[in-house]
Amino acid sequence: MSHPPSAEFVDIGINLAHDSYDGDREAVLRRAIDCGVRQFIVTGASVQGSRDALALAQAAPRILRATAGCHPHQAIELDATALAALDALAADPLVVAVGECGLDYHRNFSSPREQRAAFAAQLELAIRHRKPLFLHCRDAHADFMAILREQAAALPPAVLHCFTGVAAELDECLEFGLYIGITGWICDERRGTHLKRLVGRIPRGRLMIETDGPYLLPRDLQPKPVSRRNEPMYLPHIAAVIAAARGESLEDLAAHTTATARTFFSFAWETNSEADST
Numbered sequence: 001m002s003h004p005p006s007a008e009f010v011d012i013g014i015n016l017a018h019d020s021y022d023g024d025r026e027a028v029l030r031r032a033i034d035c036g037v038r039q040f041i042v043t044g045a046s047v048q049g050s051r052d053a054l055a056l057a058q059a060a061p062r063i064l065r066a067t068a069g070c071h072p073h074q075a076i077e078l079d080a081t082a083l084a085a086l087d088a089l090a091a092d093p094l095v096v097a098v099g100e101c102g103l104d105y106h107r108n109f110s111s112p113r114e115q116r117a118a119f120a121a122q123l124e125l126a127i128r129h130r131k132p133l134f135l136h137c138r139d140a141h142a143d144f145m146a147i148l149r150e151q152a153a154a155l156p157p158a159v160l161h162c163f164t165g166v167a168a169e170l171d172e173c174l175e176f177g178l179y180i181g182i183t184g185w186i187c188d189e190r191r192g193t194h195l196k197r198l199v200g201r202i203p204r205g206r207l208m209i210e211t212d213g214p215y216l217l218p219r220d221l222q223p224k225p226v227s228r229r230n231e232p233m234y235l236p237h238i239a240a241v242i243a244a245a246r247g248e249s250l251e252d253l254a255a256h257t258t259a260t261a262r263t264f265f266s267f268a269w270e271t272n273s274e275a276d277s278t
């Protein structure tokens with residue numbers, strides 16, 4: 001992976017607690033760091049996954065932060081006990097956002113009604129803890145915006161991660177004030193090419209980048225990796241595709257998306273320092 005040696009990246013969505021990384025998690029981080037990825041926001045998508053994400057952040061607090069939330073797929077699990085557990089996790093200083101939370105009507109592993117209730121409860125959690133939101137939305141734009149609008153006056157800064165929607169949806173998100181996360185979905189010639197036409201609409205200061213590993217391996221990597229597992233070392237590749245689509249240099253895109261991520265997640269990052277190896 002060639003990239004400007006000075007470029008620094010933040011992967012704002014990496015499911016690093018996923019068991020597919022159990023055998024070589026440190027090597028995964030090291031490879032990414034060698035490619036310029038300096039910090040990582042470890043996604044929590046369930047109560048246990050959020051505990052695991054926080055444990056990883058506690059073990060390497062110079063480079064890792066965690067989110068605490070319940071993905072819409074798991075909304076059915078978010079009972080009072082689970083919500084109390086997320087509440088406790090959200091109070092931890094290393095937990096820098098509430099989420100992943102939102103709506104996903106693509107598969108409806110939990111019913112839309114359960115998803116809406118879990119989403120609203122997590123918005124309240126973020127408001128109470130004054131933590132940013134890490135949001136997910138798939139095939140549910142209208143309900144997603146309606147639930148956000150109910151809390152519009154009180155909402156903290158919020159990023160819609162892995163945006164995959166259409167132009168009108170993007171414009172509505174931006175007008176509402178959301179930050180936008182773009183993944184390697186944009187590298188998918190089957191379903192992501194529309195994003196190349198859309199990413200230029202996202203103003204500087206509102207765009208962040210992510211791999212969503214181990215999911216969403218960029219489909220245009222050359223040579224194709226043997227493993228289907230996505231890793232944060234591919235973030236500079238995703239960044240280069242986004243930069244080209246926006247008519248920006250990779251250095252420029254890295255600089256503004258990294259600055260946005262560091263501000264959004266309120267972390268006094270150490271720049272140009274040797275990252276933890278733990």
Ligand SMILES: [Zn+2]
Pocket residue numbers: 100135136137161162
């Ligand atoms: Zn997601």
